[in-house]
Amino acid sequence: MIRNYFKTAFRNLWRNKAFSVINITGLSVGLACCMLIFLYAMDEVSYDRFHSNAPNIYHLVANFQKPDGHVDKISSTGDVPGPSFKRQLPEILDFVRIQSNSFTLKKGTEVFDQPALLADSNFFSVFTFPAVQGNTQKALYDPHSVVLSEEVAEKYFGKQNPIGKTLDLKVDDKFQPFTVKAVIKKSPQNSSIKIQMLLPKKTNHIDDHWLNFFQNTFLVIRPGTDIKQLDAKINKIFMTDAAGQLKEEADKYGFKDKVSYGLQPLLGMHTNTDYPADNGLVDASNPTYSYILSGIALFILAIACINFVNLTVARSLKRAKEIGIRKVVGGQRKQLIMQFLGESFILSFIAFVLAVVLVVLVLPFFNTLANKALAFSYLLSFKLVAGYIAIFLLTGLLAGFYPALVLSGFNPVQSLYNRNQYAGKNYLSKGLVILQFTLATFLIVSTITIYSQFNYLMHFDLGYNDKNVVSINSWGLDKTKLPIFKNELLKDPSILSVTADQGGRWITGAHVNNGQDIHFDMKHIDEDYLSLFQVPIVKGRNFSKTMVSDSATSVLVNEEFVKQAGWKNPIGQVVDFFYDAKKYTVVGIVKNYHFVSLNEKLPAVLFTMKPDYGWGNIFVKISDKNKSETLNRIQKEFKGDFPVIPYQYKFKDAEVAEQYDKESKWKQIVTFGAVLTIFISCIGLFGLATLSAERRKKEIGIRKVLGASVQGIVRKLSTDFAILVLISAVISAPVAWWAMHKWLQNYPYRVDINAGIFLVAAGFVLLIALITVSFQTIRAAVANPVNSLRSE
Known part of the structure; x- marks a missing residue:
């Protein structure tokens, strides 16, 4: 039938x-x-589950409640919380701290920019990253040891056994040898911690300030612990041990935020949008x-x-x-x-x-x-x-x-x-x-x-011209050599202008109007920065290298800064960095331009030209003609002037497009x-x-x-x-x-x-x-x- x-x-x-x-x-x-969606969802919920002790690992996070009730949530901590909480709370079995970093690595005559993580010596007893060669349990006890992933080991040593061999890493402006102690498997696709190179965290320079936040701290909690009760105990210790520092911050800087710590389960970290994945964490979803x-x-x-x-x-x-x-x-x-x-x-x-x-x-x-790396073999999961x-x-x-x-x-x-x-x-x-x-x-x-x-977003008028602008990453650049590099490039008629800024974002605050708080982005630039990007000065003047005061006490601010400060006559106003007794005079107003992604509102910006700040990016404006020859000229000049800094460049408009x-x-x-x-x-x-x-x-x-x-x-x-x-x-x-x-x-x-x-x-x-x-x-x-x- x-x-x-x-x-x-x-x-x-x-x-x-x-x-x-x-x-x-x-x-x-x-x-x-x-x-396909099953595959995607399975990958999302499987993040970090491969760690043998995953259910008992918690991420220490911090919350800053403003006087107006708004809460800023950050995933970072300082050096103090991990050891302090472990010492005083028997429910905490262990802790480990990790921090992202990047090293200039020299191999023969070549230099590379190598991303790395710094971690406590017990890292491999908390997290499960299997070794291919060497012994991971003791790999981070020597301050000059290093652990590599399979890919990085092959990149620098080929098919040779790297155990016992050395890599020269730039530390404090000097290259120092680090010995390879172990090689681990490639970090799984579903890992929030992806290791290329791992080095021991320095223990001889402990930062003892509770309100410094620059790394991630993970705690191993005793099974069966009531997390809410533990959370309350953690914050009680913090309020007791940090009381003096909190009072000092309030008296000296007017700090009014209510700070508290929280525990975030490792297994819920990947899909949690409250806390950002930074300082060594990746792939937040x-x-x-x-x-x-x-x-x-x-x-x-x-x-x-x-x-x-x-x-x-x-x-x-x-x-x-x-x-x-x-x-x-x-x-x-x-x-x-x-x-x-x-x-x-x-x-x-x-x-x-x-x-x-x-x-x-x-x-x-x-x-x-x-943005995944799913394989067909994943389909065979039971x-x-x-x-x-x-x-x-x-x-x-x-x-x-x-x-x-x-x-x-x-x-x-x-x-x-x-x-x-x-x-x-x-x-x-x-x-x-x-x-x-x-x-x-x-x-x-x-x-x-x-x-x-x-x-x-792609056709929004950003307020500046980034066409044919080459952006060169220049972290660690000798600032005294920038004028030489700049002058040599400008001899080429295909190079129209050269400038620099400090790189990254520096968000800080100051007083205006004799005590009003204002928070803003601070940008360190030179006198050619605004002209290269064709950002107009709407009032006052630009920086000038012929005026000594411009590199000492003068600043520029954008229109948004003026709006937030409430100034009607901004030229000559004073910006008071009360926490280090520095006062600056506004000499020019810069038209608003969107240097940050349009996914966030344009911030207030203050520009300075102080000579003691370093450079993180160099920008070179080139002509439309003979681009490949011009790029080769820039690379040759850069390597000649800065031989120990890896040469990396992008076109500025491509960088902007990547934001979206x-x-x-x-x-x-x-x-x-x-x-x-x-x-x-x-x-x-x-x-x-x-x-x-x-x-x-x-x-x-x-x-x-x-x-x-x-x-x-x-x-x-x-x-x-x-x-x-x-x-x-x-x-x-x-x-x-x-x-x-x-x-x-x-x-x-x-x-x-x-x-x-x-x-x-x-x-x-x-x-x-x-x-x-x-x-x-x-x-x-x-x-x-x-x-x-x-x-x-």
Whole structure:
């Protein structure tokens, strides 16, 4: 019996090749999307679980509650908390501190910029990073030891055994030898700590100030400890031991924040958006992205299942006689249900196999979009395989159950006489199509909005000109040699200007108006900085190297600084750095320009030209002609003047574009989701058009006999579908507006959502829908009416 079911099922699938291909394609795409999102979600929740003691490891974080109630949350601590809490609390078994760093490494005559981590000597007893060579347990006890990852070891030593060999690292402006003690495996993809090079943290220069925050501290907590009670004990110790320093900060600097510590589980760290991943931590993730991806995948799978129902029902009238004959010769309804469910599972199984192939093919592209390094081997995880099987069974059941009930319920007499009036108004199928196109329209509105916002960010007038500006990383540069480097480059007519700043961001505060607090970004620049970037001075003057006071007591501020300070006559105003008794006079007002990402509001900025500050970036403005030759000249001059500093450069406009890499990726993800949703929805619409043409075949024949034109019939049939699409557009509009409005709130500089976006989305969906149904409507309209009416 079962064998006969399968034989009949395969015959029906083979006889209706086009519909089988459409069904299988829709299901396979939906299943593939779900598999990829399963893979993504599994990777997200698996972060840091490979550490053998992971459930008992907690990240020490800090909270700063402002007088106005706002809370700043930071993931860093200083040197003091770890050892102090361990010494006084028996619930804390151990602690380890890690800090990110970067070293200039010399190998022969070449120099490299090598990212590294500094950690306490017990690092490998807390975290699980298996050794490939050497002994990690004792690797960090020698202050001049180093642990390398497999990739870094191969980079510097090739296939040789690196254990016992040395690397020269620049420390305090001198190269010192460090001995390789161990080589560890490449850090897993799902690790918040990724090690390239690991060095021991200095223990002879302990910072004893509680309010310094520059590294991450992890605590190993005794199993069974009440974390809330431990949290309270930690803060009690802090308030007692740091009381003197807190009072000093309040008296000397006016510090009014209420500081407290908290414990963040290691296993919840990756998807926690409250605390940033910095100072040695990487790959922080926003769980919202997982929800969005999962939502898109479920949309696509739901639409694929809806298509299956619509297409199967659409073909039901073609199988009416088969069903009638089966019932007349004694076939029971449950046997027919088994038959149609069997066909559904066969289709689902074929789609499932094809989905696996699709996942393998698109996985590299998906990794690029999602910024992951997922491998095919991850698909073989027991949990994932079980999840995929559950999806397969659920899909087969959901997609086949309703059509099986409907088809098995046909009246045999009506079926044999082609009088089966199934569907009537066909509310369910129409409702499913409305649902499909509501989701499709929602995604198209989202895509248009995201595109608009991305283009807005990319074409926003930043207030400066970064075209053809080469940005050179110059940390550790001998500042006395910068004028020489600058003068040599300016001898080349292809080099238009050269300037420098301190690199990175330096956020600090001072007093204005005899005591008013103001916080701002402080930038150390030279006299050519503003002119190179074509940033205008709106009042006062620029720095001048001929005026000695400019490098001693003069500053420039931007318009936002003036606004926050409340100055009407800013020239000559005093900025008082009260904590080190320095006072500066404002000599010029710089027009606002966006040197930070447009994802944050433009801050107040103060510019200084003090000679005791170092340089972190050099900027070289070059001409459009002979760029490659000019770049070679810059590199040659840099290596000649600064032989022990690695040469790294980027074009400034490329650096700016990188700030919006996340938006660019989400633009692509949502676009692909919208395209797939539209594609699969159109398949469903094609099925409904087929059903409608079959059901109204006699009506069309009568209309033609009575003189109706082909154009009139096509218009009549198409109008029904156009109404469904327009209804879906109306339903999706408020939901899409709300979702996009919420999303745009993340950007201080954003586009407005206007009616045009919804009209374009609705028009596009309507056009695609009409093109989709035109094939079936035209085919039905040009059919010979004799064929549909001869049995009457």
